[in-house]
Amino acid sequence: MKKSIHFSLIIVLLAALVLTACDSQLAPSQPISHATEEQEAVTNDFTLVKACIGMQGDDSNSLLRQQGFSEEETKMYYRKYNKTENGITKEVHISAPTYAAMMVKNDDFTVLKSVFNQWIQDMRHSTTYSHLVRASYSLGVGWGKGKLTFNTPEELLAALDTVTPIDDYVEASFYGNDCYANKYELVLALYMKGVFMDINNLRAGQPSDDFTESDLKESDLKKDILISKVDYFTFQYKGFYALNVSGKTNDGELIPIISEYKAPCDFGFIKLYYSNTGNLLVDGTIVWNGCGQLAFPEPFRAGLPVKEAIPFPGTEHFARLGEDGQYAETVNEREMKHIWQSVSYQKEFQHYFGNSTKKAAVYLYAPSVGLFDPYEAYYLVFVEQ
Numbered sequence: 001m002k003k004s005i006h007f008s009l010i011i012v013l014l015a016a017l018v019l020t021a022c023d024s025q026l027a028p029s030q031p032i033s034h035a036t037e038e039q040e041a042v043t044n045d046f047t048l049v050k051a052c053i054g055m056q057g058d059d060s061n062s063l064l065r066q067q068g069f070s071e072e073e074t075k076m077y078y079r080k081y082n083k084t085e086n087g088i089t090k091e092v093h094i095s096a097p098t099y100a101a102m103m104v105k106n107d108d109f110t111v112l113k114s115v116f117n118q119w120i121q122d123m124r125h126s127t128t129y130s131h132l133v134r135a136s137y138s139l140g141v142g143w144g145k146g147k148l149t150f151n152t153p154e155e156l157l158a159a160l161d162t163v164t165p166i167d168d169y170v171e172a173s174f175y176g177n178d179c180y181a182n183k184y185e186l187v188l189a190l191y192m193k194g195v196f197m198d199i200n201n202l203r204a205g206q207p208s209d210d211f212t213e214s215d216l217k218e219s220d221l222k223k224d225i226l227i228s229k230v231d232y233f234t235f236q237y238k239g240f241y242a243l244n245v246s247g248k249t250n251d252g253e254l255i256p257i258i259s260e261y262k263a264p265c266d267f268g269f270i271k272l273y274y275s276n277t278g279n280l281l282v283d284g285t286i287v288w289n290g291c292g293q294l295a296f297p298e299p300f301r302a303g304l305p306v307k308e309a310i311p312f313p314g315t316e317h318f319a320r321l322g323e324d325g326q327y328a329e330t331v332n333e334r335e336m337k338h339i340w341q342s343v344s345y346q347k348e349f350q351h352y353f354g355n356s357t358k359k360a361a362v363y364l365y366a367p368s369v370g371l372f373d374p375y376e377a378y379y380l381v382f383v384e385q
Contacts, residue, residue, distance in 0.1 A: 030214050032305055037180040038127070042067065045090065045102055046122035049197055052100035053182060054204040060094050088115070097205040105194045109165055115195045116172060116188040117157055123186065124153045128178060133235050133338055135176035143169045165190055179234045181375070202375050211239065211302035216348055220303075224248050225255075225274065225384050226352040227281065228343045229300050232364065232377035235338040239300030240348050245279040248384075255358050255384045257281065259325030264288040264369055272325060272363065274384075282380060284365055291376050292367035304347035310354075312340045321361040321382075336362065339379050355385040 042048045048067055052060040061071065061079065069081040069092060078095040088111065093101045104115045123129060137156040140147040141163055150156045153174065160172050170190035177183045185198040223242035231238050249256065260271040264286040272282040285292030312318070315330040318340060322328040330336055339362055343349040353360060366377040 032211050032214055032302060034210050037131075040127050044118075044122040046119055046128075046197065047126055049092070049100045049102050049199050050126070050128065050182070052094055052096070053199055053201050054097050057094070057096040060096055060100070064092060064094070098202050099198075099200040101196065101198045103194055103196045107193055109170070109190060112188055112190065112193070112195050113160060113163075116186065117160070119186050119195070119197055120153045120157060120174060123174070123184070128182070128184070131178040131180065132176050133179050135174065138171075138173050139163075140169065140171045141165065142167060147171075160188075177233060177374070179236065181234050183374075209238070210236075213302060214304040215302050216304035220301075220348060221351045225281065225382060226348060227297055228346070228349055228381040228383075230339050230342045230379040230381065232366075232379060233374045235342050237303075237305075237342045237346060238378060240303045240346070241297040241300050242348070243281075243297070245274040247275055247279070249275065250357065253358055254327060255361050255382055257321065257325045257361060257382065259323060261323045261325075262286075264292075266290070267292075270323060270365065272321075281382065282363070282365070284367060286367055286369060289370040290368060291373065294365065294367070303349075305345055306347050306350070307345075309341065309344040310350055312337055312344075316359070318360045319362065321363040327359065327361065339381065343381055349381075349383065352383040352385045356383050358384050 039051060040047050042051050042063070048063070051063060055063070057079065064081050065071075067083070068085070069083040069090075071079060072082050072091075073080040078093050078099070081092040081094070083090050083092075088104055088106065091103050091105075093099075093103075104112070106112055106115075137150040137153060138147045139150070139156060139159050148159065150159065156172060156174070163170060168191045170188065172188040174184065174186040180201070181203045182199060182201045185196070187196045188194075189196070220240075220242050224244045225242065227241045227243075229238040229240070230236070256275045258273050258275070258277075260269075260273070260277075262268040262270075266288045268286040268288075269292070270282065270284050270286060271280065273279050274281055280296055282294070283296040284294040315333060315336055318336060320328045320330055320336070344353075361382040363380045363382070364377060365380055366372060368376050
């Protein structure tokens with residue numbers, strides 16, 4: 001009789017373990033697909049320089065020769081090419097696979113303006129333009145007179161077309177980056193008598209850190225705090241971390257975050273807590289002209305991407321957090337919408353935000369300051385349910 005009871009208990013315990021295991025998995029692990037950048041056909045100067053990013057030296061060398069460029073010089077860190085057509089000499093510098101640049105030097109402002117106009121138009125009509133996540137356009141005329149900023153390349157070119165330089169200072173520029181971590185600079189600088197196109201991607205040729213499979217479990221949705229990670233440069237989702245806190249309070253409209261911050265001269269740190277220093281949320285070092293690292297939380301997990309996002313609730317419900325741990329006024333709503341676009345396609349974020357009565361908090365962790373490194377920074381998004 002005792003053996004029978006003992007055996008029955010074992011059966012019950014095994015059944016409970018099986019049920020628990022089934023309940024812990026929200027959905028079967030499934031592959032995560034990421035849009036990859038497709039190589040655009042080389043039809044102009046912009047697409048030629050862009051095509052060299054990610055190429056090894058021999059491949060970019062072959063491409064440039066096909067386009068009529070001659071190799072002029074090989075240095076330790078780059079190769080130099082040139083080509084003259086219609087009286088204009090174009091010089092290309094390649095440092096494979098991360099950097100490619102083209103420049104035109106000329107004393108004639110009309111020629112420089114024409115080249116800059118063409119390069120901006122080439123960029124505007126390439127696939128790059130639809131993938132930009134940051135873009136700024138500016139024009140300065142006259143030393144010390146400041147710069148005008150514009151919202152579109154068309155506005156910048158229209159303003160530049162009216163410029164007749166009365167001194168040596170004219171600078172027209174476009175700076176931006178896309179969701180694939182390509183960084184773009186197009187600059188007309190009259191004081192340097194040149195037009196310059198720089199494209200670089202420090203992640204080109206490096207192994208991807210993207211997740212390949214979803215891993216969200218039911219137990220992940222039952223914690224107190226969700227921390228989502230979003231890449232600063234590309235706004236790509238980089239995972240989640242969920243944890244419980246002690247002394248959780250449902251009072252108020254703000255997550256009770258407190259901060260311990262030391263400015264980096266030369267080494268500093270940021271620590272964020274929930275309500276008291278016994279509830280650590282973030283612990284990361286910050287280095288001046290170097291690079292710190294996040295000690296907690298680590299590691300982040302993939303979560304579960306879904307096909308439909310939830311609408312942006314406005315910055316009254318999704319706001320920036322300063323180093324002092326206080327909610328700050330949002331000055332760049334477009335940036336916040338990009339972050340939202342990333343997290344709101346995740347099942348875990350939708351669940352926590354949908355069950356929250358408090359404003360979500362977005363903190364920009366920049367482990368490298370002084371010479372700010374956009375490739376190392378990322379946003380941490382906090383939601384309390």
